[in-house]
Amino acid sequence: MSNQNQCVRGADVLVNAHLNRGVGFSAEARDRLGLRGLLPPAVSSAENQVARALALIDSRPDPLGKYLELDAIRAADENLFFKLLIEHTDRFMPIVYTPTVGEVCQKFSHIYRFPRGLFVSYEDRGRVEELVANCPQEEVDVIVVTDGQRILGLGDLGMNGMGIPMGKLSLYTACAGIDPARTLPVTIDVGTNTEAYLNDPLYLGLRRERVTGDEYFALVDEFIQAARRRWPKVLIQFEDFGNHNAFELLRRYQDKILCFNDDIQGTAAVALTGVYSAVRVTKKPLAEQTFLFLGAGEAATGIANLIVDALVDEGMDRAEALKHCCLFDSKGLVTAARTGLAENKQPFAHELPECRTFLEAVRAVRPTGIVGVAAQPKAFDAAVLREMAAINERPIIFALSNPTSRAECDAETAYRETDGRALFASGSPFAPVELNGRTFVPRQGNNSYVFPGLGLGAVFAQAEWMPTGMFLAAARTLAETVSEEDLERGSLYPSLSEVRDVSMKIGVAIAEYAYEHGLARNERPADLEAAVKAFMYMPE
Incomplete structure (x- = not known):
């Protein structure tokens, strides 16, 4: 607590969301802070406070109502708000963030x-x-x-x-x-x-x-x-x-x-993680993959560029690596014959035939994976998905646009139209899918897997800036947390319930990168993992 906060007493404590613990204040704390009489007499345990909050949230019938209840809790008692988020991450992440x-x-x-x-x-x-x-x-x-x-x-x-x-x-x-x-x-x-x-x-x-x-x-x-x-x-x-x-x-x-763009670089790291997971299933290395993007904006070219960087890091010539990513925008397939291309699209303008529909582009490019980041709902229709399944034994289908209403396809459609062979990830959550006696558990290619850990590592090491190597390190570290059991269930990412431990591991990897490359503005601790873990805030 800062010196300024140490001077706060009485009702001023109760209107300060950083300091307020509501009915969780002990009798001793109520005397010390001048709160006696300003709260109901019973002291509530943390468990009771959480139970009371959950009941209030559950009383709201729709997601927006639940958001507003959580927002009110945060405005009154930030400690309780984050206790709820940390203990019930799977449940509340779709409420406080997408969708x-x-x-x-x-x-x-x-x-x-x-x-x-x-x-x-x-x-x-x-x-x-x-x-x-x-x-x-x-x-x-x-x-x-x-x-x-x-x-x-x-x-x-x-x-x-x-x-x-x-x-x-x-x-x-x-x-x-x-x-x-x-x-x-x-x-x-x-x-x-x-x-x-x-x-x-x-x-x-x-x-x-x-x-x-x-x-x-x-x-x-x-x-x-x-x-x-x-x-x-x-x-x-x-x-x-x-x-x-x-x-x-x-x-x-x-x-x-010290900065980054999450839509360009964070999305790229999460998508690259999904690719790393998918190639573990296909048993075909990254160098044998080709991706066709529906969209050519921040997310598409961010992902494509990081895939290229990953290929170069594995030893491929950059000019050759660029050929492994193709873009489809509002005018069709981006080709070398196209004039007036935006700067971010130019590296991905290849010698390809003109294609006006995405299905035509799939047939021309014959990609191992398609990545939707153009917010075109249902663009990955049955024809596209069946074509991908005809080209590939295990087609990679990433419908990353959000919210849910903007998804290129839902999980059930992706699995059904590929006879359960799709390696699927989405930008918004979808329920498990039952098909042909199997239960598929699709998981989000959610930026929340990556950007918090990126920030944690950069802030801990007081990094001067964030080069591409940090985003590659984040993707590789996240991919290492995906188990064989996850892959067997069709999950290309770990459970969001594990995200705090995942973020800690990414934070350690990013901090290590900063120390190894002379980007840190402080000294590396002897036990980096323990130091990063101790640095992380936990509700009291």
């Missing part, structure tokens, strides 16, 4: 109740350092920042996108033990081009079309410089920016400050 967070963001202005995080608007340009100074945190280890332009597969939600940084940082704490008092969700509000929000009287963001160009980048830079002046070692995670801005911001800052 429920999509609905939360769409309705954010209508359900807003508790102030949390930092809102930087275009009207604040020239004063951002003052806004950062207003933040109550003495220290911040991790910032997640968005501008709301491309929230999940839902598009431009403007200021309403704040639900994403809030959800991500909840997972940083629940999955990797980043102290919640040392995190900061941030939204940079430069307007929105979504008419429904501009016309909504309850919308809480700027009512103007989006700012673009130099003015946009100047405001983002003003924020980054102000944040780093106050917290020089902070990790900044870019989240759900539009394609152009996402790539440009990564280009500007990637090798200069």
Whole structure:
């Protein structure tokens, strides 16, 4: 507890979510903090507090209602909130993050109740350092920042996108033990081009079309410089920016400050993990795999580039490695004959025939795996899946778009149309599937497997920046946690109930990478694993 917090007493304790323990305060603590008479007389055990909270959450019939109940618990008692998330990760991760967070963001202005995080608007340009100074945190280890332009597969939600940084940082704490008092969700509000929000009287963001160009980048830079002046070692995670801005911001800052883009690099590491798991089943090495991506934006080219980096790391020439990944965008298969291609697509423009439909592209490329990251629901239809099954004994089918309504196919369809031979992963959760006397347990290619551990390792080692090698290390470490029993059930990832231990292992691997490559700003402890584990926050 900081010196500032040690001075807090009485009712001020009960309205401070970091300090409040509600009816869990002991008799001694109630006397010491001036709380006697301000709480019901009974002292509740941690188990009783959790049971009471679970009953309240269960009384809400729908996911959004459960989210709102959890949000109220967090606003009152952050310790209890994270105890719930850590003890019931499988149950509550889909509530605090995907898929429920999509609905939360769409309705954010209508359900807003508790102030949390930092809102930087275009009207604040020239004063951002003052806004950062207003933040109550003495220290911040991790910032997640968005501008709301491309929230999940839902598009431009403007200021309403704040639900994403809030959800991500909840997972940083629940999955990797980043102290919640040392995190900061941030939204940079430069307007929105979504008419429904501009016309909504309850919308809480700027009512103007989006700012673009130099003015946009100047405001983002003003924020980054102000944040780093106050917290020089902070990790900044870019989240759900539009394609152009996402790539440009990564280009500007990637090798200069401690930062990464989760949509580009975190998604890539998780997808590469799924690939590593799949090749264990197919018994064919990565060098014999070819992938066709439905989509050519941040996620697609991020995954493709990391697969290429992995192939190069295994000894393949980069020009040859690039041929193992192909893109299909809104105009069709990306080929060398196409003109006016965006910079991120150009390395994947190969000598291929023109294909206008994805099925035609599958037949032309004959991939071992297809990866959906374009938020085109049901794009992996029966014809596509059957073609993949005809080409491959064990076709790799990754339907990674979320929320669930945007998935390229569901698990049941993937298994049914491939006669149970698909190696399937998704961006949103799907229930187990019974088929031909077998039970398949599909698991999410969820970024929450990777980004919390990446952040943990980088923050622990006080890394200067995050090179590609860190993301390869994260993917390999995560893949090592997938058991043979998991693979037998059709699971390419471990259970989310194991995510805290998984994050610790990834954190150790990332910190080790930082120490080995001269990127750390502190000394390596003798027992790195024990030190990382001790560094991780646990609810009291």
